[in-house]
Amino acid sequence: xxxxxxxxxxxxxxxxxxxxxxxxxxxxxxxxxxxxxxxxxxxxxxxxxxxxxxxxxxxxxxxxxxxxxxxxxxxxxxxxxxxxxxxxxxxxxxxxxxxxxxxxxxxxxxxxxxxxxxxxxxxxxxxxxxxxxxxxxxxxxxxxxxxxxxxxxxxxxxxxxxxxxxxxxxxxxxxxx
Amino acid sequence: xxxxxxxxxxxxxxxxxxxxxxxxxxxxxxxxxxxxxxxxxxxxxxxxxxxxxxxxxxxxxxxxxxxxxxxxxxxxxxxxxxxxxxxxxxxxxxxxxxxxxxxxxxxxxxxxxxxxxxxxxxxxxxxxxxxxxxxxxxxxxxxxxxxxxxxxxxxxxxxxxxxxxxxxxxxxxxxxx
Amino acid sequence: xxxxxxxxxxxxxxxxxxxxxxxxxxxxxxxxxxxxxxxxxxxxxxxxxxxxxxxxxxxxxxxxxxxxxxxxxxxxxxxxxxxxxxxxxxxxxxxxxxxxxxxxxxxxxxxxxxxxxxxxxxxxxxxxxxxxxxxxxxxxxxxxxxxxxxxxxxxxxxxxxxxxxxxxxxxxxxxxx
Amino acid sequence: xxxxxxxxxxxxxxxxxxxxxxxxxxxxxxxxxxxxxxxxxxxxxxxxxxxxxxxxxxxxxxxxxxxxxxxxxxxxxxxxxxxxxxxxxxxxxxxxxxxxxxxxxxxxxxxxxxxxxxxxxxxxxxxxxxxxxxxxxxxxxxxxxxxxxxxxxxxxxxxxxxxxxxxxxxxxxxxxx
DNA sequence: TTTT
DNA sequence: TTTT
Numbered sequence: 001x002x003x004x005x006x007x008x009x010x011x012x013x014x015x016x017x018x019x020x021x022x023x024x025x026x027x028x029x030x031x032x033x034x035x036x037x038x039x040x041x042x043x044x045x046x047x048x049x050x051x052x053x054x055x056x057x058x059x060x061x062x063x064x065x066x067x068x069x070x071x072x073x074x075x076x077x078x079x080x081x082x083x084x085x086x087x088x089x090x091x092x093x094x095x096x097x098x099x100x101x102x103x104x105x106x107x108x109x110x111x112x113x114x115x116x117x118x119x120x121x122x123x124x125x126x127x128x129x130x131x132x133x134x135x136x137x138x139x140x141x142x143x144x145x146x147x148x149x150x151x152x153x154x155x156x157x158x159x160x161x162x163x164x165x166x167x168x169x170x171x172x173x174x175x176x177x
Numbered sequence: 178x179x180x181x182x183x184x185x186x187x188x189x190x191x192x193x194x195x196x197x198x199x200x201x202x203x204x205x206x207x208x209x210x211x212x213x214x215x216x217x218x219x220x221x222x223x224x225x226x227x228x229x230x231x232x233x234x235x236x237x238x239x240x241x242x243x244x245x246x247x248x249x250x251x252x253x254x255x256x257x258x259x260x261x262x263x264x265x266x267x268x269x270x271x272x273x274x275x276x277x278x279x280x281x282x283x284x285x286x287x288x289x290x291x292x293x294x295x296x297x298x299x300x301x302x303x304x305x306x307x308x309x310x311x312x313x314x315x316x317x318x319x320x321x322x323x324x325x326x327x328x329x330x331x332x333x334x335x336x337x338x339x340x341x342x343x344x345x346x347x348x349x350x351x352x353x354x
Numbered sequence: 355x356x357x358x359x360x361x362x363x364x365x366x367x368x369x370x371x372x373x374x375x376x377x378x379x380x381x382x383x384x385x386x387x388x389x390x391x392x393x394x395x396x397x398x399x400x401x402x403x404x405x406x407x408x409x410x411x412x413x414x415x416x417x418x419x420x421x422x423x424x425x426x427x428x429x430x431x432x433x434x435x436x437x438x439x440x441x442x443x444x445x446x447x448x449x450x451x452x453x454x455x456x457x458x459x460x461x462x463x464x465x466x467x468x469x470x471x472x473x474x475x476x477x478x479x480x481x482x483x484x485x486x487x488x489x490x491x492x493x494x495x496x497x498x499x500x501x502x503x504x505x506x507x508x509x510x511x512x513x514x515x516x517x518x519x520x521x522x523x524x525x526x527x528x529x530x531x
Numbered sequence: 532x533x534x535x536x537x538x539x540x541x542x543x544x545x546x547x548x549x550x551x552x553x554x555x556x557x558x559x560x561x562x563x564x565x566x567x568x569x570x571x572x573x574x575x576x577x578x579x580x581x582x583x584x585x586x587x588x589x590x591x592x593x594x595x596x597x598x599x600x601x602x603x604x605x606x607x608x609x610x611x612x613x614x615x616x617x618x619x620x621x622x623x624x625x626x627x628x629x630x631x632x633x634x635x636x637x638x639x640x641x642x643x644x645x646x647x648x649x650x651x652x653x654x655x656x657x658x659x660x661x662x663x664x665x666x667x668x669x670x671x672x673x674x675x676x677x678x679x680x681x682x683x684x685x686x687x688x689x690x691x692x693x694x695x696x697x698x699x700x701x702x703x704x705x706x707x708x
Numbered sequence: 709t710t711t712t
Numbered sequence: 713t714t715t716t
Contacts, residue, residue, distance in 0.1 A: 545709095
């Protein structure tokens with residue numbers, strides 16, 4: 001995998017609902033989540049406090065999807081880092097439609113649960129420590145060069161290929177996707 | 178303006194076409210550009226080199242829009258930093274449609290032309306060196322300043338409110354957003 | 355203000371100690387905090403779980419400093435976005451020393467407390483839920499607005515000039531700055 | 532590898548000098564570069580244009596170091612994404628000193644040369660500024676390609692592959708808008 | 709020390 | 713010095 005340019009999205013927000021987990025034919029997990037970010041400001045004219053919430057559709061793959069499915073819940077606060085991806089699908093009338101998502105995958109992808117113990121309680125169990133990334137050598141200045149190149153690999157094809165061609169999740173009407 | 182969460186997009190890529198500049202009733206400029214980022218990889222099955230290009234719809238506002246209109250051209254390489262925004266509109270059948278864009282505005286927004294003198298020639302003239310960050314005409318600059326810098330409190334609402342409620346640029350049907 | 359290039363740091367981590375608040379001659383607040391980020395990995399040779407913590411020196415200015423002083427505490431989880439800045443100072447022997455910090459200021463700067471009610475209790479009171487991003491007293495909020503939002507042109511110079519010329523916080527000897 | 536928190540630095544700037552390449556006992560390459568970012572503003576008091584340049588010390592490892600050594604030169608414009616790291620060393624008096632660097636490595640690390648041929652590096656012609664637009668030894672370049680592409684598990688190297696040596700996207704008919 |  |  002080589003990339004030309006930079007395509008990066010960073011979100012910190014709360015889940016609008018529980019993650020939806022699916023499995024691809026390959027067996028790989030996919031987690032769809034929606035993350036809310038919002039801004040508040042005081043309306044100049046009326047002096048009232050106003051708020052606007054932006055909903056982000058996020059798709060996590062592989063190990064990150066599993067972790068999301070296990071530990072994230074509606075309301076969970078999360079940090080995600082991924083890339084923008086627009087995919088095409090057909091609506092019931094056969095018309096082309098497009099959906100833009102934030103795709104989070106091993107390499108380029110990061111998912112960090114925030115808030116500590118207080119939220120995002122694991123589904124009936126304690127959180128497994130730090131295994132979802134892919135074990136590898138730390139950023140130790142002295143020994144990584146060799147190890148950097150050892151494990152990362154299975155991710156790239158995933159990153160470049162179309163992930164899946166299905167219609168978007170169906171949400172409530174007022175959610176913008 | 179206060180924000181809850183983080184909503185950030187960083188792109189480095191090349192413009193697919195010249196910017197389209199419009200002006201809002203308020204006089205503020207809006208520039209629509211499309212940025213390509215791409216990834217290449219070798220297909221595991223066929224061994225062929227493959228490439229996938231992602232096109233990003235980006236909307237710049239105010240001063241950044243003016244600079245974009247003046248200096249960016251099809252093929253220009255650019256760094257933009259903005260936020261994801263999905264807006265709703267009605268297609269010709271009255272059906273709700275959604276378009277996701279990267280919105281780049283004064284505060285949270287950054288736009289940096291890359292590559293130096295070689296590209297992004299100013300419209301109808303040679304590009305002035307090192308001046309593209311600030312319009313050459315102070316008058317121009319001052320026209321925008323009130324909205325962007327001297328009255329930034331106006332920025333927050335702009336940032337939070339729907340930027341403009343117009344149908345998306347009319348493009349070909351096969352456009353991925 | 356115009357910038358050439360991009361200088362951006364994004365950190366999510368926990369405070370090693372309570373913020374240290376100071377005030378500049380101008381009256382502006384400065385908050386110094388240290389943020390820990392860490393990585394864990396399994397040692398290939400020994401098979402043991404290992405961890406490496408990186409400590410970041412962060413300086414917040416103006417309103418963000420005030421908020422930090424009011425709501426952040428040792429252990430608080432926080433998202434900060436700022437820029438790298440290296441400043442020069444003289445040690446007791448008159449030798450030049452350099453300290454690199456993450457500077458977080460109004461414009462380019464972002465500070466978001468994470469984790470909700472569970473942590474970072476406000477000094478001497480219970481933290482209101484979902485309100486920690488904005489002081490409860492509108493008066494407070496308005497007090498800061500003039501400096502940060504209504505007169506942002508004053509921010510740019512601040513951002514570009516050396517923020518303060520003092521020796522770094524004195525920490526324990528083993529702290530990496 | 533698992534990380535707690537986020538430690539991310541994004542820089543776009545120009546090299547102050549040619550990269551310095553070293554090799555570790557393991558054989559892995561390390562490239563040290565310095566990147567300048569700057570801000571300009573108008574001094575409120577004097578009305579003069581002022582500029583402040585920030586210099587960043589960046590260390591690239593492994594494949595990215597090799598690419599940097601081969602293609603980057605003094606003046607080259609580059610995008611790097613890495614993490615902050617402070618390391619301890621002893622000066623000639625045996626005193627502890629600390630140096631903070633941006634460490635760029637395979638996974639978390641990104642290095643993208645900017646400007647393409649448009650910016651100055653003509654193909655096999657006179658080099659305008661630096662030579663990084665075109666590989667000096669094509670053989671060398673080809674050495675990397677096979678590894679990157681035939682063994683995708685060696686992703687880190689792939690990430691470091693020369694991006695810019697491919698034909699320009701042709702922005703013609705196949706553009707989705 | 710870069711760049712404009 | 714944090715956190716898990």
